[in-house]
Amino acid sequence: MKILILGDIVGRPGRNILKENLEELKKAYDVDLIIANGENAAGGNGITRKVADELFEMGISLLTTGNHVWDQKEILQFIDEEPRILRPANYLEGTPGRGSAIIEVGEKKVGVLNLQGITFMPCNRNPFFVAEEEIKKLKRETNIIIVDFHAEATSEKIAMGYFLDGKVSCVFGTHTHVQTADEKILPQGTAYITDIGMTGPYESVLGIDKDLIIKRFTSSVPVRFEVAKGPAQINAIVVEIDESTGKALKIERINKISSQ
Ligand code: FE2
Helix, strand or coil: CEEEEECEECHHHHHHHHHHHHHHHHHHHCCCEEEEECCCCCCCCCCCHHHHHHHHHCCCCEEECCCCCCCCCCHHHHHHHCCCECCCCCCCCCCCCCCEEEEEECCEEEEEEEEECCCCCCCCCCHHHHHHHHHHHHHCCCCCEEEEEECCCHHHHHHHHHHCECCECEEEEECCCCCCCCCEECCCCCEEECCCCEEEECCCECCECHHHHHHHHCCCCCCCCCECCCCEEEEEEEEEECCCCCCEEEEEEEEEECCC
């Protein structure tokens, strides 16, 4: 089984480049399933019903999120009824939504788990312990399990990769919006990459207009962020998994830049 995983989709530029290229990518890599991190898909902050539906219509089966999940308040009205949008599983008790899901791909089932780091990020439940609990539950249904670890610190992400090595098919990082070149298969068969990067404006600071961010760093007056315009990029990975064992066979990075 081949799964295409798209890095944080940022605003309209991220959605537009997918509209133009996703079908072709799907064919070129012969993928069975597409998932994406969508926490910045609506205007660079959060996700709305309309934007989520736009992404689902493109063929994305599930959206993971992270610290920006609540940025568009309307999500609180529909996340409980929308199993295709996850928020990190290690959020505190009583948080709306869910942190994991099972997706049916033909005869097979794929478990997806969303976690958020606690180093340089808001305090939540320990993602390592929550990962163990959640994976135990998912394993009752499938041995193909994908983990989006939305985290800031590379050390925390790499540690999670080794912590879950052999227990899941893939651990990929999101949140930093910068694709790392450390994709590998860990010793016990888990595909790993520290960050899959961003699907959004190419000439930007993490998706935001670069001049505004420079202003932010050179002024004591707050600056309103806007998604950058111009060329866009798709950052993603394709993971190939042995369906009988759940172990990863291959992990490949995609970094495609548009000329729009
Ligand atoms: Fe984030």
